[in-house]
Structures are given as structure tokens and as C-alpha cells.
Amino acid sequence: MPSRSPISEPAEHTLEDLDAAAGAYARRRSGASPSEADAIRENLVRYCLPFAGRLARRYRGRGEYLEDLEQVARLGLVKAVDRYDPERGSFTAYAVITISGELKRHFRDRTWGVHVPRRVQDLSLEVGHASMVLTSMLARKPTTAELADQLGVTEQAVLEAVESAAGYSPASLNAPVAGDGAMEFGDLIGDVDDELEAVTDKLTVTELLLRLPARERRMLAMRFYGNRTQAEIATELGISQMHVSRLLSRALTWLREAMLSDVPPRWDGAEAQARHGMQVSVTRDGSSLTVRVRGEVDRDTAERLGAGLRHAVGTPGVSAVVVDMSGVPLIDAAGVAVLVEALQLAASRDVGFGVAGAQPYVARILAVSGLAGVLRKA
Known part of the structure; x- marks a missing residue:
């Protein structure tokens, strides 16, 4: 070979x-x-x-x-x-x-x-x-x-x-871009992600939102995710714009306090409202009944007030019913409706009916709703 x-x-x-x-x-x-x-x-x-x-x-x-x-x-x-x-x-x-x-x-x-x-x-x-x-x-x-x-x-x-x-020969991120080699190519790419710092806060807010009642969660979603105005939210939920403002303010205040504390504070929301959010008490002075109302009268609480007023007007021997609303900061269309219903029931039974102590905002609402005649001075 x-x-x-x-x-x-x-x-x-x-x-x-x-x-x-x-x-x-x-x-x-x-x-x-x-x-x-x-x-x-x-x-x-x-x-x-x-x-x-x-x-x-x-x-x-x-x-x-x-x-x-x-x-x-x-x-x-x-x-x-x-x-x-x-x-x-x-x-x-x-x-x-x-x-x-x-x-x-x-x-x-x-x-x-x-x-x-x-x-x-x-x-x-x-x-x-x-x-x-x-x-x-x-x-x-x-x-x-x-x-x-x-x-x-x-x-x-x-x-x-x-x-x-x-992609044949990509530049190295460690390649120097200055004569002294103090800066590398990778230093010119990217920036501090400000959103990264907010990740923990976003997760915390998400967990806290689940603690809120369904109505408050829906309102927050409509306002801050759907970019809806307070007036639009009020129209969809059937309440007043002022009531929407109050509910949003209360929910945001609670979220702010919960974010700053290790243990979230107790939510004084729908559940508490069911217990003491609106209180109705009745006192009798001879043939006259006084129905005292404390708290907001809205779609969620109006029916309770309506039941109380119907019972008061239908009580035997009663000649007059006075609704003391000095403790009512807000009333919406549902609240006005139960007052109108009570007024009509009282008229049909020849029972006097009036509203006393209404705060300025509530008095204006009642006046434009045709109830100016039942308003009385406290």
C-alpha cells in the first residue's frame, strides 16, 4: 500500500x-x-x-x-x-x-x-x-x-x-461601547420597570377587592376599569350620583386603610348596613306615631322603610304619622317612592302624614319629587 x-x-x-x-x-x-x-x-x-x-x-x-x-x-x-x-x-x-x-x-x-x-x-x-x-x-x-x-x-x-x-453573528451584550470599556452594549438596552415595583401592591389590592360586597366591587370595576362616570354608574344601578360618590369614597377609604395595615379593618358595608346601616324606630304619643329613620335610604334599604311606614299608617287608632328624617344624609329614587306610597296610603285612610327634620340635601330631593307639601320643620 x-x-x-x-x-x-x-x-x-x-x-x-x-x-x-x-x-x-x-x-x-x-x-x-x-x-x-x-x-x-x-x-x-x-x-x-x-x-x-x-x-x-x-x-x-x-x-x-x-x-x-x-x-x-x-x-x-x-x-x-x-x-x-x-x-x-x-x-x-x-x-x-x-x-x-x-x-x-x-x-x-x-x-x-x-x-x-x-x-x-x-x-x-x-x-x-x-x-x-x-x-x-x-x-x-x-x-x-x-x-x-x-x-x-x-x-x-x-x-x-x-x-x-x-442572527448570524449577533452583537455581544458585553461588548464595550466606549473607549475606556466602562460601559457595555447591554447597559444601553432596557430600563427600570416601574410596574415591577407595583406587582405586590396589585396582588394585595386584588385580594382585598374580594372582601368587598358585590355592589362595591362592581362600582369600582365600572369606574376604574370601565372608565364610566358616576352619573353613568348611578343610572345603571338605579341610585343617585351622590350615593355612588359616597359608596366609592367609602370603598376607597377602606382599601387605603387595609393596604396600610397588617390586618384589614372590618368592612362596614352591606352586611353591617343590613344590621345598622339604616335603623327605623317607632314611638307613639297618643294618636300620633313618630317614625325615626337613621342612615341612608336607597334601593337596598327602602323596602324596610316602606314596610315600617305601612305598618305605622295601618296601626289602629293612629290619626297622624310623622317621619323624622333628621338622621338621613341621603335618599334616592327608591326612598322617595316608598314615601309617596306611604303618603297615598295615609290619604286613603284619612291619616295625616308629614316629614320632619329633613336635611337640606334630602329636603331638596323631596321637594323636586313633589313632596314639598309634607315637609315640616323639626
């Missing part, structure tokens, strides 16, 4: 010479011994080395050393020689495909800094090569349309390949 010497670069040959040499190699290999077949194979590889080097030089200037590309091309050449079947066509055509495939695979698997789909990687290499060829031919940088026409692809595909080329 002949000794192997370092491979030197033979003179270049034409494609016809390569096909003829490959054909002769295939014929001689069929009847040769293993040692002779190895020698014949090595001679063909040496003979084709200039061809492999010529293909490798097509890919130079892309960030890889030419020597490395030549080694990859020679590996592809060896594979082409070992797999060559003369019955399947020209050796040169097969070698071009095999060597080019090895070179593209090398760029795809070893040199890209960011994962990019194989299709886009291959097209990116072809766009780079076509750009150099067209620049030489046109004496200017080719347009996207010219590159697409040259490669037989769409302009969108060319743009995608050009954009993905930035």
Missing part, C-alpha cells in the same frame, strides 16, 4: 476532465483489491481538490476562514467520491450538490448565533452570494426586486432572509 503524503493543491482541471477521471475511477475500482481501491480513490480526490477549493471560495467573506471552508469542501468531495454512481449521471453535477450542501450545513450548524429555520438560512446565503454577483454586474447595490428576480423567489422572502442575516 503506497505511503500517504500531505495533500498538495494540484492544477485545476475542466469539468469534462473531472467527469472523465470519475468514470475511469469507477471502472478501475470494480476489479481492484481493497488496497488498490484506496489508492485509486485517493488519486481521484487529489485530482478534484482544485474543484472543491473553487466551490469553497464562493463562500468566503462571510465570517469564516477560507482554510476552514476548504476543509469542509474537501469533506464534501470525499463524500461525493464515495457515493458516486456513474449510472446516475455526471460526477461534476453530483459533486457540486454534495459539496455545496456541506458548506451550507457548516454555516447553518456552526456559525449562526441565533436559531433560524434552515430554509431561511439557505436563502440568506444565496441572497448574499447573489448580492455580490449583481453588485459586480450593475456597479451598484441591487434592489430587493432584482435579488428576488435573480433567485426566483418573492420580495418578501428576500426581505425575510436579509433580516434573519442579523
Whole structure:
């Protein structure tokens, strides 16, 4: 078996010479011994080395050393020689495909800094090569349309390949951007996320909101997430705008206190309101009944007041009913309705009916609602 010497670069040959040499190699290999077949194979590889080097030089200037590309091309050449079947066509055509495939695979698997789909990687290499060829031919940088026409692809595909080329060798975040190296490229990217500091507060508020009654949660959602006005909320809930303002203020005050304390304070909301949010008491002085009301009279509490007034008006031996509203800071449409109903019931039974001690806001509401005649001074 002949000794192997370092491979030197033979003179270049034409494609016809390569096909003829490959054909002769295939014929001689069929009847040769293993040692002779190895020698014949090595001679063909040496003979084709200039061809492999010529293909490798097509890919130079892309960030890889030419020597490395030549080694990859020679590996592809060896594979082409070992797999060559003369019955399947020209050796040169097969070698071009095999060597080019090895070179593209090398760029795809070893040199890209960011994962990019194989299709886009291959097209990116072809766009780079076509750009150099067209620049030489046109004496200017080719347009996207010219590159697409040259490669037989769409302009969108060319743009995608050009954009993905930035992932071939991405800039290091640790690369210095100043002469003294005090600042790195990563220092210029990003900023302090102010929202990060609010994450804990947002989680706490979310948990506290679940402690509020359903109506207050709905009002807060409508006001601060739905950007609804107080008037719009009042219309949808069937209460006055003033009542909405009071409820929102109470809910926000409770949330603020709960955020600043380790143990959330007791919510004096709907449940407490059911117990003492509005209180109704009745006293009798002869044939006159005084119904004292304390707290807000709204849609949630109006029916309780209406039941009390109906009972008072229907009490036997009663000639007059006076509703003491000095302790009522707010009344809405539902509260006005029960007063009108009580007035009508009292008139039908010939029982006097009046409202005493109404605060200015409540008095104005009753006056514009047609109840000015029942208002009395405390």
C-alpha cells in the first residue's frame, strides 16, 4: 500500500476532465483489491481538490476562514467520491450538490448565533452570494426586486432572509461601547420597570377587592376599569350620583386603610348596613306615631322603610304619622317612592302624614319629587 503524503493543491482541471477521471475511477475500482481501491480513490480526490477549493471560495467573506471552508469542501468531495454512481449521471453535477450542501450545513450548524429555520438560512446565503454577483454586474447595490428576480423567489422572502442575516453573528451584550470599556452594549438596552415595583401592591389590592360586597366591587370595576362616570354608574344601578360618590369614597377609604395595615379593618358595608346601616324606630304619643329613620335610604334599604311606614299608617287608632328624617344624609329614587306610597296610603285612610327634620340635601330631593307639601320643620 503506497505511503500517504500531505495533500498538495494540484492544477485545476475542466469539468469534462473531472467527469472523465470519475468514470475511469469507477471502472478501475470494480476489479481492484481493497488496497488498490484506496489508492485509486485517493488519486481521484487529489485530482478534484482544485474543484472543491473553487466551490469553497464562493463562500468566503462571510465570517469564516477560507482554510476552514476548504476543509469542509474537501469533506464534501470525499463524500461525493464515495457515493458516486456513474449510472446516475455526471460526477461534476453530483459533486457540486454534495459539496455545496456541506458548506451550507457548516454555516447553518456552526456559525449562526441565533436559531433560524434552515430554509431561511439557505436563502440568506444565496441572497448574499447573489448580492455580490449583481453588485459586480450593475456597479451598484441591487434592489430587493432584482435579488428576488435573480433567485426566483418573492420580495418578501428576500426581505425575510436579509433580516434573519442579523442572527448570524449577533452583537455581544458585553461588548464595550466606549473607549475606556466602562460601559457595555447591554447597559444601553432596557430600563427600570416601574410596574415591577407595583406587582405586590396589585396582588394585595386584588385580594382585598374580594372582601368587598358585590355592589362595591362592581362600582369600582365600572369606574376604574370601565372608565364610566358616576352619573353613568348611578343610572345603571338605579341610585343617585351622590350615593355612588359616597359608596366609592367609602370603598376607597377602606382599601387605603387595609393596604396600610397588617390586618384589614372590618368592612362596614352591606352586611353591617343590613344590621345598622339604616335603623327605623317607632314611638307613639297618643294618636300620633313618630317614625325615626337613621342612615341612608336607597334601593337596598327602602323596602324596610316602606314596610315600617305601612305598618305605622295601618296601626289602629293612629290619626297622624310623622317621619323624622333628621338622621338621613341621603335618599334616592327608591326612598322617595316608598314615601309617596306611604303618603297615598295615609290619604286613603284619612291619616295625616308629614316629614320632619329633613336635611337640606334630602329636603331638596323631596321637594323636586313633589313632596314639598309634607315637609315640616323639626
